[in-house]
Amino acid sequence: MNVKEHARAVINETQRSGGTSGTGNADDILEALHKSGVVILTNERYADLLEDEDWLACLEAAGVDNWDGISAASDLRDEEG
Incomplete structure (x- = not known):
């Protein structure tokens, strides 16, 4: 199933079931x-x-x-994550 088919299936099921709020609206x-x-x-x-x-x-x-600074860049990423 591709993304478009998956989205359609989720939308159809949400509308069929009435969604989490019972309305099947866009937020649901x-x-x-x-x-x-x-x-x-x-x-x-x-x-x-x-x-x-x-x-x-x-x-x-x-x-x-292979750059010498790759370890420093990786450490910065880890600190931010």
């Missing part, structure tokens, strides 16, 4: 999608993530993982 549908593992992003955020992913692939291809 969004909550059900979230619980089923679907993440909703704006087109702008999605494009930004794709661009960042492409940039990371370029950095990795250029050998950034």
